[in-house]
Amino acid sequence: QYLEVLRSHQNRPAKCLTVLWALGQAGFTDLHEGLKVWLGVMLPVLGIKSLSPYAVSYLDRLLMMHPNLTKGFGMIGPKDFFPLLDFAFMPNNSLSPSLQEQLRRLYPRLKVLAFGARPEAALHTYFPSFLSRATPACPPAMKKELLTSMSQCLSLDPLSFSVWRQLYTKHLAQSSLLLNHLLESWESSSKKVHQSLQETVRSFKVTNEELAARGAGGDQDVAACDAACKELLRKMKGRGFPWSRLLLVLLVFGAGFFLHDVQTHGSFQASSSARLLRSAGILPASQLAWQKVSLGCLEGYRWLERSLAHHGSTAVSILWPQLELLWETSGEVARGVFQQCCSLLSWLHSSLPWLSDWLQNRLPESLLHFAECVRELLLFLVRSCLVPLLQGLATVLQQGWQRCLDSCNGDVTWMCVRDHLMSFTYSSWIYLQNATLALKNWALAMISGH
Incomplete structure (x- = not known):
């Protein structure tokens, strides 16, 4: 009834906006009622130039006032969701670019409302419309959103695979895009998706051979799908048996058994492992x-x-x-x-004395004062920090070289350098042993104290 009023008074925007305002008041206290009004009255007039700004701004305010979207689950179905998707991503529609951008910002929350509390039971109903829209000629932003949404459908709702198999021959070009997208995101997808995808890709491969033999469908699309299917099957086979993990597990178990055997018998020579190796x-x-x-x-x-x-x-x-x-x-x-x-x-x-005068006349006094402060700071850092640091470093290097000369009796030979290195290594090793022993004693004391 209200929709008929709006359509019959399109040339009277003030009256239409009054009707929309009055109907929309219920939504500010109840998200369910607000979505009901918006989907039933405002979505059908979204393409009308004089009413579209109010419809989009009302939806923005409604979702902002109700951050908890659970009360709106079940309100948006595929019939309402996909017109919103087209309005948000398709260029050259009846919305202005600013309104389209505003609707695109609201799209993620609308998507959550559409998928509902149990997306694993509902996404297969959205998959056909996602697939039919994912043509090679669709805009890049929309193509990315469609491919991401279809991947989400396949990963959350297993029935989406059976829906895809039924629609495959009618949507070869779209299926080619989706197969290549799955190929690109292979490493980030779950094993559960890999198992279901393997059965689907094998059935696609059989269908591709039949289509190629009959010459049905676009030759280019069939070839693209077949190439993507072969690459996916190759990746699935490439995973193979995890021999590396098995060897790692066997190595860990073998090392554990060996250590237990040596610890039980007191020494390696008395262990069963040594007897076995000796007999062999x-x-x-x-x-x-x-x-x-x-x-x-x-x-x-x-x-x-x-x-x-x-x-x-x-x-x-x-x-x-x-x-x-x-x-x-x-x-x-x-x-x-x-x-x-x-x-x-x-x-x-x-x-160039004029440069200083010119700068003083053109630049503000505060900027000149700041430059003078920076200059004084740099001079202070150079005189107080950098120069003493370099002098100290040069002194340390000179003293170190002089000590090296004195210890080598004025002749730096390889024998002398080797002796110094061995002495340094030995002292470092002794220090490390002492530190480890002290740490162990401290830990034992702490444990015994508790």
């Missing part, structure tokens, strides 16, 4: 192999020690004068660059 001949063979490997490593270490001692001393004697010369040259270059920069700055200061 594996233990003597492994011991012999270990002796050979140890001997080879020892000989290699001795050869490396002799070679490095000789070649290291030679390299130090040859390269050290060059490094000293390079250090002196670098210092001279740095001093020269610094002097050139100072000369350039002084030339700029003496040759």
Whole structure:
């Protein structure tokens, strides 16, 4: 009745808006009544230019006043949802771009209302309309939303797969897009979807062969679907048996059994594992192999020690004068660059006095004061922090090098460096052992105290 009034008075917007305002008052206290009014009266007039702004703003206010959408479940069905989807995403419709953008912002909440409290039992009824709209020519934003929604239907409602199989031959182009989307999002989909999808893709593959043999359907669409099906089947087969996980589990169990065996018998030699390896001949063979490997490593270490001692001393004697010369040259270059920069700055200061006057006349006093503060801060940081830090670092490096020279009797050789490294490694290892022992004693004391 109210809809007939609105349609008969389209040329009198003020009266129509009054009717809409009066009907919409019930929705501000009850979401169910508000949606009932909006779907029954305002949605049918959404394309009318003079009434569309009020209809969209009322829906926005209604959903903002009722953030808990559970009272509205069951109100929006496929019949009402898909016109809203078209209004929100299809370009060049009867809504202005600003209203369409506003409706698109409301679309996620409308989608929640449409899918309801149990989407796993309702999504298969939405799947056909999603599929029919997902044509290759549809706008990118709408295509993305349709593919995402169809993936949601397949993952939540298993009946969507049977609906898809029934519609497959009539929607080959759309199915090709969906198959490729599932292929791209394969890694993020669940195993449950993989199992149901495997049966569906196999049936699609049989259908593709039949269509190709009969020459029915678009050859391009059939070929695209067949290629996507083959790639999906290849990914499904590629998963295979989880041999790596099985080997990891066996390795963990084997290590646990071995440790338990050794702990039970008190030592490895007395354990059952050692007796088994000894009776099989594996233990003597492994011991012999270990002796050979140890001997080879020892000989290699001795050869490396002799070679490095000789070649290291030679390299130090040859390269050290060059490094000293390079250090002196670098210092001279740095001093020269610094002097050139100072000369350039002084030339700029003496040759361009007008720049300072121009800046003082053009820039605000507060900005000049801020620049002066920044300059003073930078000078303070350089003089108080950077220069002392560099001087301290240079002093530490010089003292360290002098200590190294003193400990090596003025001649830095590979033998001396090796002794220092071994001493440092040994002291670090002793410190680590002592720290670990202290930590263990502290933990035992804490446990016994409680």
